[in-house]
Amino acid sequence: MEQNLLIYNTLTRTKELFKPLNAPFVGMYVCGPTVYGDAHLGHARPAITFDIIFRYLKHLGYKVRYVRNITDVGHLEHDADEGEDKIAKKARVEQLEPMEVAQYYTNRYHDAMAALNVLPPSIEPHATGHIIEQIELVKEILANGFAYESNGSVYFDIEKYNEKYKYGRLSGRNLDDIINNSRELAGVGEKHNQADFALWKKAQPEHIMRWPSPWSDGFPGWHCECTAMGRKYLGSHFDIHGGGMDLVFPHHECEIAQSVASQGDDMVHYWVHNNMITINGQKMGKSLGNFITLPEFFEGTHKSLDKAYSPMTIRFFILQAHYRSTVDFSNDALLAAEKGLERLLDAHSALKRITPSDPDGKSAVVDMTFVDNLREKCYEAMNDDFATPNVISQLFEASRAINSVADKKATMAADVLHALTEVFETFAFDLLGLRASAGAAAGGDNSAREEAFGKVVDMLLEQRMKAKANKDWVTSDLIRNNLAALGFEVKDTKDGFTWKLSI
Numbered sequence: 001m002e003q004n005l006l007i008y009n010t011l012t013r014t015k016e017l018f019k020p021l022n023a024p025f026v027g028m029y030v031c032g033p034t035v036y037g038d039a040h041l042g043h044a045r046p047a048i049t050f051d052i053i054f055r056y057l058k059h060l061g062y063k064v065r066y067v068r069n070i071t072d073v074g075h076l077e078h079d080a081d082e083g084e085d086k087i088a089k090k091a092r093v094e095q096l097e098p099m100e101v102a103q104y105y106t107n108r109y110h111d112a113m114a115a116l117n118v119l120p121p122s123i124e125p126h127a128t129g130h131i132i133e134q135i136e137l138v139k140e141i142l143a144n145g146f147a148y149e150s151n152g153s154v155y156f157d158i159e160k161y162n163e164k165y166k167y168g169r170l171s172g173r174n175l176d177d178i179i180n181n182s183r184e185l186a187g188v189g190e191k192h193n194q195a196d197f198a199l200w201k202k203a204q205p206e207h208i209m210r211w212p213s214p215w216s217d218g219f220p221g222w223h224c225e226c227t228a229m230g231r232k233y234l235g236s237h238f239d240i241h242g243g244g245m246d247l248v249f250p251h252h253e254c255e256i257a258q259s260v261a262s263q264g265d266d267m268v269h270y271w272v273h274n275n276m277i278t279i280n281g282q283k284m285g286k287s288l289g290n291f292i293t294l295p296e297f298f299e300g301t302h303k304s305l306d307k308a309y310s311p312m313t314i315r316f317f318i319l320q321a322h323y324r325s326t327v328d329f330s331n332d333a334l335l336a337a338e339k340g341l342e343r344l345l346d347a348h349s350a351l352k353r354i355t356p357s358d359p360d361g362k363s364a365v366v367d368m369t370f371v372d373n374l375r376e377k378c379y380e381a382m383n384d385d386f387a388t389p390n391v392i393s394q395l396f397e398a399s400r401a402i403n404s405v406a407d408k409k410a411t412m413a414a415d416v417l418h419a420l421t422e423v424f425e426t427f428a429f430d431l432l433g434l435r436a437s438a439g440a441a442a443g444g445d446n447s448a449r450e451e452a453f454g455k456v457v458d459m460l461l462e463q464r465m466k467a468k469a470n471k472d473w474v475t476s477d478l479i480r481n482n483l484a485a486l487g488f489e490v491k492d493t494k495d496g497f498t499w500k501l502s503i
């Protein structure tokens, strides 16, 4: 289907028409987790945001290669060039192999993503599996004169780079501000300039995660992996690079610098960033005690949660806000999201049970114009930079129409019912990725279960038809009365029967 999709590009600060470099192929790289602890809400938001983009681009017919990495080395504490490697520290504290820590939390991350119905990426490369590519990247930058070696480590030379290219384009910061903001540390250590960042770090004797390189036994700087792996799997120019807004500076700014310093230009066409999450109006942080992990949400085990919230409630809540807006989590907001999701899923169940009928001249009619309008509005919303809140409000409109038919206040013909079901399921299940519960059947919705359940009712009513044909009125009434007691309204028609669940 031909659609004009607008995507907000952080680099140009405008919504731009999406034009893939090599249609129908689309390359998308998203920064994945650093696996040294359980995923929290800050991980759920980018995962869900880019899951929506992945789903929608595929829906539009693009062949999407989605790369989301696992950072298992090189991400030092405080996101800076000093301090301990986050994974090595966890391994030391828990007396485990660093790879044991990385594997354990990678598995936990995958479980949480599956519960949130986040589709797995096409490729999930690990930083430790791409040390050679990262060393090659560092060599290129050194050869082009934008890096220097210092005591076995290699640093990116920001001033040199800034003379030729402008550093800070993505974040809108200029080099003077960056240097002024790090003044207190100036002159300390091996760097020429405090704004310089590590491309390769020499390992201290106690550091277990180390690889040989031309400069020292050590490990790559955090920013190298995304540039090296993005280029390896998506080519030297690709369409979308995404992540949370907290990665704009320094991580993505450094990635752009590495890319330009090595190959002469940026690899990325559209830079896409999701906004942050606050909890009760406060920034989320371990020291603030409001740091709630996804398993804690799902099990309701954190002290600031009134109860457990299902993964679908979390997903629905995140989608109720546009990905570029901030989201504030609170128990009240989550309870409201839980109710809203239930309303949509109830409407879908009602939709599955509607018996179509032609207009009777008395009731209102839900007609094809309504469905066409609904479809158009939903596409408009998705094409406007993935405006999921607008899709959700359209689905609520549809729910009202469905409920009016279910309550016999309106009628819906068979072709309209079919079209409405298709639009509702496409947007709610295929594109927003909602489903009835975490344990629902694969395929993302409960329609398979609904269908099986409907067939059982049909089977019972077939038995009742046979009983009636045999004039076995006792059995016939027994089936009808028992179904009625469970809330099934059975109507005899001249060709057989119809039924609906009226509770």
Ligand SMILES: [Zn+2]
Pocket: 030, 031, 032, 226, 251
């Ligand atoms: Zn990254």
